[in-house]
Amino acid sequence: MNIKSLLLGSAAALAAVSGAQAADAIIAAEPEPMEYVRVCDAFGTGYFYIPGTETCLKVGGYIRFEVNFGEDISGSSDWDAFTRGRLEVISKSDTELGELTGFIAIHGEGQNQVTGEDDFYMDEAYLQLGGFKAGNYLNWWDANDLPGELDDLGSNRLNSIAYIYTGDAFTAGIQLDEIQESDIPGSDNELGLEAVIQASVGPVGAELLGSYDFGVEEGAIRAIGSLEAGPGTFYLSGIYSSNPNEYYSSAEWTVAAAYAWKATEKFEVIPEFQYFWSSAAADGSFTGDDYWAAGATVNYAVVENLTTKVSVAYHDDTESWGGLFRLQRDF
Template sequence: MTIKSLLLGSAAALAVVSGAQAADAIIAAEPEPMEYVRVCDAFGTGYFYIPGTETCLKIGGYVRFQVDWSSDDVLNGESWDAWTRGRVAFTSKNDSELGELTGFIAIHADTDERGVNNDFYLDEVYLQLGGFKAGSYLNWWDANDLPGELDDLGSNRLTSIAYIYTGSAFTAGIQLDEIEPTVDSSRGLGIEAVIQASIGPLSAELLGSYDFDAEEGAVRGIGSVDAGPGTFYLAGIYSSGANEYYSSAEWTVAVAYSWNATEKLQIIPEFQYFWNADFAGDDFWNAGATVNYMITEGLTSKVAVGYTDDDESWGGIFRLQRDF
C-alpha cells in the first residue's frame, strides 16, 4: 500500500466519523434564569418581593421571657410566675387600582410549666384595602394607651369591620364589632368611633363605643405633649355601666411621663385614680413606674413595679425581649 492510499483512506475515515458525530450532536439546554429575592422599598423597610409576584412581604416578631410577681396571688396561689412567648408576624402589601392591599397574620405561642402548657393562637389576623379593614385585631381601646405597663385603660381584641380615613395630621374611623356571648347573654354587636389629631408636639384622641347587648357605652380621651426630655400623657374614661369596652370603673383618670433619660434608658412614672370601681361604689388608686432599657440593638429589658390602694398589694413584671 502506498503512502497516497493511506492518506486517502485516513481522510475518508475521518469524514465518516465527523459525519456521525454531527448527526448525533447533543445541544445543551440554556439554564433558566434565576430570580433572586428583590428588596421592596415601596412600603418601608424590611419588605421583599415574593418571587414571581408584585406582592411585598415582611416577616417580623419577637421572643419574650417574662416573670410576673405580686404580693397577692399570681397563679394557683403562687406569688410569681415565669413564662415565655414567641411571636411571628407576616405582613403582605401591594398597590391595586382600589388602593393599598394589606394582609396581616400574627401567631403567638406561649409556654409555661416546663413546656407542658403550649398555647398556639392567632393574636391578630386581618385584611385591609385602602381604608376598609376586616378581621380579628386589637381595637382602638387596646392599640392606643399610655406607654407604661401599669395603667388600666381598656384592652380588647374583637372580630370587626372598619373604615379608617388617614390624613397627614388627622385620622378618623368607625368600626362595627362582634361581641361574643357570655353565659347569660347572646351574641351581640358593638360600635366604635375614633378621632385622632397630631399638631406639632401635641397629639389627642377621642374614642367612643357602645355595647348594644349591654346597652351601655364608654368614652375615652387621651392627650400627649412633648415636654422637656420626654412626653407627658393624660387620659380619662367615663363608662355608663359594665360593657365590652370598659368595666373597671365609672370614671378614671391616668397620668404618665415618659422620660428619655439616655438614648437607651426610658423611665415612665404613672398614676391612675378610679371612681365607683366595678360600679360597686369603691374608689382607689394605682401608682408605679416602668423602666425600659435597650441592652443592645434588638434586645430590650423592662421592669415595672406598681402599688394598688384597692387591696394594698404590690406587683410588677420583669421582661427580656428580642425583636426582629
C-alpha cells in the same frame, strides 16, 4: 469528472452533514436564569418579593421572657415566669383599589405548668384594602394607651370590620364589632360600634374614642392627649363609662397620667398614676369604692433589638405591690 472524484465529493458532503447533526445532538438547552429573592422597598424596610409575584412579604416578631411578682390581699408574695414567642407575617401589594394587606400573628407561650403543655393561639389575623379592614385584631381600646405598664384604659380583641381614613396629621375611623354575650353555644351575639378621631400637630397629639355596646345598651368615651415637654412626653387620659360594658368596665370615671422621661437614648423612666371613681361592684354596676394606683416602669435597650423592662406598682384597692421583669428580643 471521473468516478473517483464523484465518490470523494459525496463522502465529504456526507461527513459535513453527519458532523452538523452530531454537533446539534450534543448542544444542551441553556438553563433558565434563576430568580433570586428581590428586596421590596415600597412598604418600608424588611420586605421582599415572593418569587414569581408582585406581592411583598415581611416576617417579624419577638421572643419574650417575663417574671411577674407581687402580693395578694393577705400579704402573701408569689412570682410566676413565662416565655412567649410571637411570629408575624405581613403581606402587601399595590392594587387599583389601594394597598392590599394581610396580617397574621401567632403566639406560643410556655407557662411551666404541671401539665407541661404550651399554649399556641392566633393573636391577630386581618386583611385590609385601602381604608377597609376586617378580621380579629387589636382595636382602638387595646392598641392605644399610655406608655407604661400600670394603666387600665380598656382592652379587648374582637371580630370587626372597619373603615379608616388616614391623612398626614389626621385619622378618623368607624368600626362594627361582634360582641359575644355568652360562651354558651346557640346564644345570641350582639353588635358594638366604635368611632375614633386622632390628630397630631407638632409636639401635641390627641385622640377621642367613643363606643357603644348594643347588647347591654351602655357605652364609654375615652380621651388621650400627649405633649412633648422637656426630655420626654407627658400623657393624660380620661374615661367615662355609663355602666360596665364590652369596652370599659373597671369604673364609671377614671383619669390616668404618665411622663415618659428619655434619660438617654437607651434608658427611659415612666412614672404613672391613675384614679378610679365608682369602681365595678360584684352586682355588675358602678357602685364600688374609689381607689388609685401608682408606679413606674424602666426601659433599657441592652443592644439593638434587645430590651429589658422593670415595672413596679402599688394598687390601693388591694393594698398590694406587684410588678414584672421582662427581657425581649425583637426581630
